[in-house]
Amino acid sequence: MPKKIMVVDDDPDIVDYLVSVFEDHGYDTCRASDGISAYEVAMAEKPDLITLDIEMPHEWGPRFYRRLTSEKEFSDIPVIVISGLSGIHLAIRRAVATIKKPFDPAEVIQIVREALGE
Amino acid sequence: MDFRKLLLVDDEEGVRRFLGLSLMDLGYEVKTASNGREALAVFEEFQPNIVFTDIKMPVMDGIELLRIIKEKSPDTEVVMITGHGDLDLAIESLKFDASDFITKPINNDVLEVSLERARERFTMKCALREHTENLERLVEEKTSRIVELERQNAACQVVNGLSSALESASREVETGSGLFNELPCLVSIHNRYLEIVAHNTLFEERLGNHVGDNSFDIYSDRTSPGNACPVQRTFQTGKGQRSRETFLGKDGEEIPVTVYTAPIPNKDGEIELVLDISVDMSEVTRLKDELFATRYKYQRLFDEAPCYITVQDADLAIVEANRLFKRDFGEVEGHFCFEAYKHRSEPCEGCLVDKTLLDGEARQRETVVTTLSGERKHMLVQSAPLHDASGRVIQAMELSTDITEIRRLQDHLTSLGIMLGSMSHGVKGMLTSLDGGIYRLESGLKKGDAERVDAATKTLKAMIGRVKKMVLDILYYAKSRELETEAVDAAAFLRETAAVGAAKAASAGVEFVEDVPEGLGEIKADTAALSAALVNFLENGVDACEGRGADGGGRLSLSARREGDNLVVTIADNGMGMDRETREKIFTLFFSSKGKRGTGIGLFISNQTIEQHGGAIAVDSAPHKGTTFTITLPRGPAR
Structure with missing residues (x-):
């Protein structure tokens, strides 16, 4: 059964982009446009990995991350930060990787595979 | 005192002559008279110290003479000369305070002794009188000493009264004690007989020396007692007085003063003295003027x-x-x-x-x-x-401090670097979206996924539009442009501009209403710049309606009319609107309410362009109600 990746970003074009990339590489996906909805989606969809933007309306990425990982079932979920903000590599310490926009899709896939132990 | 003048009275010529000679030999100045009446006449003129008189004489006898002399001048020594058998008369004469008597015929030794005794008596009397007089003087000295002590005691009370009077006076001069200390005060002290007992130096400088004068003499309009001058009223009522009076200066000039008086009681509580402190109002007025001038100066500084x-x-x-x-x-x-x-x-x-x-x-x-x-x-x-x-x-x-101009300059000088920094985030987002569009277009084509290709194309179009606008904004801002004006038909120009807004509105599902009548006349404008400025307002209007969703009833309108020489363009939307704070900042460089989608340049440039055309922008907006921009443009540009 394919792994499921949740894409969180407030720019729908970028969400479309990442979702397309992941689906083209055989992953299942789900999406959210801000921290609050991302929490609900995660609860419903139980993703295996998350790509997370930092600056979003309503709730920023780091806060969502803390809230989600305080749930036992998500305490070890791998998160890849994808953001345009500079100096963000420490925003989420336990992130498996921090990718700056604009990114290379092949690099993203590489990191996802490593993170999922494939 | 001398004991030299001697009057000799006898009716016998011989006695007068030889006794007179004998007395002159003894060093006396001698005058003679033949009876009492004659003797009195000489006495008046001669004023003798001693009188020798016979008792039995015609016209006025010796006893009578003795009586009258003793009445007139008790100090004068009178020695009676008696014949034998006159002893009774001689003894009687002693009752009338005769000094002595000698008998005829006159023995020279007896005469000398008698003279000596008379002289002693006279000297003793003089000494006694002097002594008495001395005593009186001594008593006077002691008395005045006591009066002096009393006065010193009173002076102590004066000082106490003075300080309390000063205190109350300073309270009453509203401008405070600081000012009062600089005030020239004429201080005087008056007794109960309404006499001036003492006054200070300034008093004397201004009014002259008035010690011992009547209290009312210092006023220009009070010339007699019973005219209720403040000092008198103080004695009458026992209470301090305060009144406006006019003093008469040393040179006859009138000095307006405010008089403060304070009663000074003695130990028995009776008012002994009155203290009068008078403030020269002409000086107060001058100080007030000065204060007023100072205040005025500060007020002017404050105001100007x-x-x-x-x-x-x-x-x-x-x-x-x-x-x-x-x-x-x-x-x-x-x-x-x-x-x-x-x-x-x-x-x-x-x-x-x-x-x-x-x-x-x-x-x-x-x-x-x-x-x-x-x-x-x-x-x-x-x-x-x-x-x-x-x-x-x-x-x-x-x-x-108004730093609009400074900010404008500063903005221009530092803007480009800041702008690129502040926009880099947005630019990165756009580039990523572009990448995404290309990826999805390519992959869609490869897979023959028409839906994906369509979506990608739409994304690419929108992104390229955004990138283009941003680049144009930056280019426009980076370059300080001169207007290139031309005269164009206002209606045609506005419709062209409206078409750009209409396209954007349509793509966002916002209704667009255009109301541009014919006959708006010509407008002199840099059409490229002005069109871009107006399009900014239109695009903002579309963005403001975004929250309503594709069919949320968003509505954007552009209308135009002539008002005299001015062309008035109104762009209104029914979108999210702005609060006052946002409304006031929208024309500020880099202020954006659109988060990462806005550059904060658009309306700044629009505002600048319209100002360059000599126009003005009015904004009417309220949260959730929408926004109306009213742009007034003159027929020709201002510069």
Whole structure:
């Protein structure tokens, strides 16, 4: 059964982009446009990995991350930060990787595979 | 005193001659008379110290003479000369205070002894009189000493009375003790007979020496007692008086004064003296004028300062505002600063004055305000504490300097670097979206996924539009453009511009209404720049309606009309609207309410362009109601 990746970003074009990339590489996906909805989606969809933007309306990425990982079932979920903000590599310490926009899709896939132990 | 003059009275010529000679030999100055009456005449003129007189004489006898002389001059020694058988008469004469008697025929030795005794008696009497007189003088000396002591005692009371009078006088001169100390006071002390007992030097300088004069003599209009001068009233009522009077100066000039009096009682509580302290009102008037001039000067400085100044109390109500502030914000005294200055209903977040009132520290920050005439100004606001006498912060002063021009220059000089920095985030997002569009277009084509290709194409179009606009904004801003004006038909120009907005509105599902009548005449404009400026407003209108969704009833309109020489363009939307703060900042460089989608350049440039055309923009907006921009353009550009 394919792994499921949740894409969180407030720019729908970028969400479309990442979702397309992941689906083209055989992953299942789900999406959210801000921290609050991302929490609900995660609860419903139980993703295996998350790509997370930092600056979003309503709730920023780091806060969502803390809230989600305080749930036992998500305490070890791998998160890849994808953001345009500079100096963000420490925003989420336990992130498996921090990718700056604009990114290379092949690099993203590489990191996802490593993170999922494939 | 001499004992030399001698009057010899006898009816016998022979006696007068030889006895007279004998007496002259003894060193006496001798005059003679033949009877009592004659003797009295000589006595008056000669004033002898001693009289020798026979008892039995015609016309007036010796006894009678003795009586009259003793009556007139008790000190004069009278020695009686008696014949034998006159002893009874001689003894009687002693009753009338005769000094001695000698008998005829006169023995020279007896005469000498008698003279010597008379002389002694005379000298003793003189000494006694002198002694008596001395005693009187001594008594007088002692008495005056006692009076002096009394006076010193009174002076002590005067000092006490003086200080309390000064105190009350200084209280009554409203301008405070500081001023009173500089006041020239004419101080005098009066006794109960309404006489001036003493006065100070200044009194003497101004009015002359009046010690011993009547209390009322110093007034120009009180010439007799019973005219109720303040001193008299003080004695009558026993209470200090205060009144306006006019003194007569040394050279006859009138000196207006305010007279303060204080009763000075003696130990028995009776009013002994009255202290009069008079303040020269002409001097007070001069000082008041000086004070007034100083105040006026500060008021003028306050008013004419080329910045806004307000003084605010603890609840941020404006106590005082300078002229410039009132000109631009109206009669604001008594209103809250946030109402009058920032048009808010509650205190501004992070209010400087509030913090200054709390900790007494001065602060500054920048803000944007809008004057009554709708002018937007960029202000540097500074706050400073105002202390009361005890050092407590009671009010704060807020001083705002118009830095609009400085900001404009600064903006221009530093903008490009800041702009690129502040936009890099947005640019990265756009580039990523472009990458995404290309990826999805390619992969869609490869897979033959028409839906994906369509979506990708739409994304790419939108992104390229955004990138283009941003690049154009930057290019426009980076270059200080001169207007290239041409005369064009206003209606045609506006319709072309509206078409751009209509396209954007359509793609966002916003209804677009255009109301541009024919016959608006010509307008002289840089069409490229002006069109871009208006399109900015239209695009913002579409963005403002975005929250309503594709079929949320968003509506955008552009209408135009002539008003005299002006062309008035109105662009209205029914989108999210703006609060006052946002409304005041929209034309500020890099201010954007659109988060990462806005550059903060668009409306800044629009505003600049319309100003360059000599036009003006009015904004009417309320949250959730929508926004209306009214752009007024003159027939030709201002510059």
